[in-house]
Amino acid sequence: MHASAPSFKKPPLTRSEIVALLSGADSRALFQTADDVRRQFVGDAVYLRGLIEFSNYCKNDCIYCGIRRSNHRASRYRMTPDEIVQTAEKAVQYGYKTVVLQSGEDLWFDADKMSDIIRRIKQLGAAVTLSLGEKTREEYAAFRQAGADRYLLRIETTDKALYEKLDPQMSWDNRVRCLEDLKELGYEVGSGSLVGLPGQTVESLAEDLLFFKSLPVDMAGIGPFIPHPDTPLAAESAKGHLDLSLKMMAVMRLMLPDINIPATTAMETLHPQGRLMALQCGANVIMPNVTAETFSRNYELYPGKPHPAASAAAAWKEPLASIGRTVSDGYGFHGDYLKANPGRLTF
Numbered sequence: 001m002h003a004s005a006p007s008f009k010k011p012p013l014t015r016s017e018i019v020a021l022l023s024g025a026d027s028r029a030l031f032q033t034a035d036d037v038r039r040q041f042v043g044d045a046v047y048l049r050g051l052i053e054f055s056n057y058c059k060n061d062c063i064y065c066g067i068r069r070s071n072h073r074a075s076r077y078r079m080t081p082d083e084i085v086q087t088a089e090k091a092v093q094y095g096y097k098t099v100v101l102q103s104g105e106d107l108w109f110d111a112d113k114m115s116d117i118i119r120r121i122k123q124l125g126a127a128v129t130l131s132l133g134e135k136t137r138e139e140y141a142a143f144r145q146a147g148a149d150r151y152l153l154r155i156e157t158t159d160k161a162l163y164e165k166l167d168p169q170m171s172w173d174n175r176v177r178c179l180e181d182l183k184e185l186g187y188e189v190g191s192g193s194l195v196g197l198p199g200q201t202v203e204s205l206a207e208d209l210l211f212f213k214s215l216p217v218d219m220a221g222i223g224p225f226i227p228h229p230d231t232p233l234a235a236e237s238a239k240g241h242l243d244l245s246l247k248m249m250a251v252m253r254l255m256l257p258d259i260n261i262p263a264t265t266a267m268e269t270l271h272p273q274g275r276l277m278a279l280q281c282g283a284n285v286i287m288p289n290v291t292a293e294t295f296s297r298n299y300e301l302y303p304g305k306p307h308p309a310a311s312a313a314a315a316w317k318e319p320l321a322s323i324g325r326t327v328s329d330g331y332g333f334h335g336d337y338l339k340a341n342p343g344r345l346t347f
Contacts, residue, residue: 012213013255018206022247034250034282041257042284043341044325047332048313049098049129049262050091050290053299054079058104060133062167064197066228066300067104073230075298078108081117088121091290095313097331098127100152100287105133114139115146122147127331129190134174137181144185149333151182152190154221157197158211159204166197179215188334190219190260195248196241197225198233205248213255218334219285220256222248223264226302242270246281253282258338260285269304276323285332286316 013021021030055078056067067074079087088099099121103109109117109132118128129150130143140151153175157163160172182189193208212220224241227233249261262285267274275286289296290310297307316327330336 013251015203015206015210018209018251018255019202021251022202022205022244024247027243027247027250030247030250031281034253035280037253037257038261038282038284041338042260043337045284045328045330045337046279046316046320046325047098047260047285047328047330048096048316049100049285049287049332050088050094050096051100051102051287052079052084052087052091053102053289053291053296054084054087055103055106055109056299057106057108058133059107060105060167060170062170063232064166064194064225064228066230066302068231071228071230074300077295077298078106079295081113081120084117085120087290087292088124088126090310092124092126094290094310096126096288096290097329098129098150099124100129100131102131102152103133111135111139111142115142118143118146118148127333134170134178137185140178140181140185140187144187148187150188150190150219152192152219152221153178153182154190154192154194155179155208155211156192156194157200157204158207159200162197162199162204165199183215188218189215190221191215191217192219192221192223193248194225195222195245196238198236205244209248209252209255212252216256217259219260219262220249220252221262221264222252223266224270226266226269226304228300228302238270242267242274246278249278250282258335260332260334262287265289265305266302268306269302276319279320279325280323288313288316 057076057078058067058069061069091099121128127149130148131152163172222245224245226238227236261283263275263278263283267278293307313327
């Protein structure tokens, strides 16, 4: 363990210890330790996933989300299956080994349509991650049968009362059911928290981390809450949410040392170097957006989201080199690094 952080002990961390780490005024030792653990358990290479945001239609009405059903100012779009597959082809040509298919909960894309899209993308030689929200076990099984490898479904908060207040007509218990089904069906499962929600406490954030460990997750996507002007939470502030998100990410790395943790785009919205900062606090994944800008500019979960033109994976070599990191040439499944590097671990 890093010499500058003698107060950290080997996990498992208790709830009170997690609360203390999240509440600390000086996070430098925490971030350094998380970076050291990241290096030891997942290495210096960063996995890049090509993100395709293929529809911003959503049946849900989550009060923090810019594409919520009741936001009539949102410019709705839905890519065709052919457009999705063509974008995936472009991502593979750009050097991405994984394609992430993300959308609102758009019922037009039923199990048959999605399964066909997945099969076509798998023929390109790419791994497929899905982020499509809550589905039935049968739908998840169909996607898995078609070849889907990973599924990302953020719990957002383990505070059940807060969840159901922020996500009207949705059930926290059903959200957990979905995650359990995904695990049982053999997906690599990702979940995560939205940090800084109104009414959220540092104690509930600690419970989030303990929940992720209990599943356990293969990936944890942790990002700051950024108020959207066309939602009921428009007047809320995002002050302090980036720092707390980085702390959450760092503690998650200590608790589950070998999982994949993305540096989220929302962090870059709050700070120009947000994703690079996250990579120095425990993260090891970036998901560059490969969606055509005509579509992606309307996938506005939160305001201020950057919309850079899609670029080759190699374009990340220089910014990653600036912090001593490299672009991975692998698929980045959970545990890949440890399997390839079975040396003695000291944490």
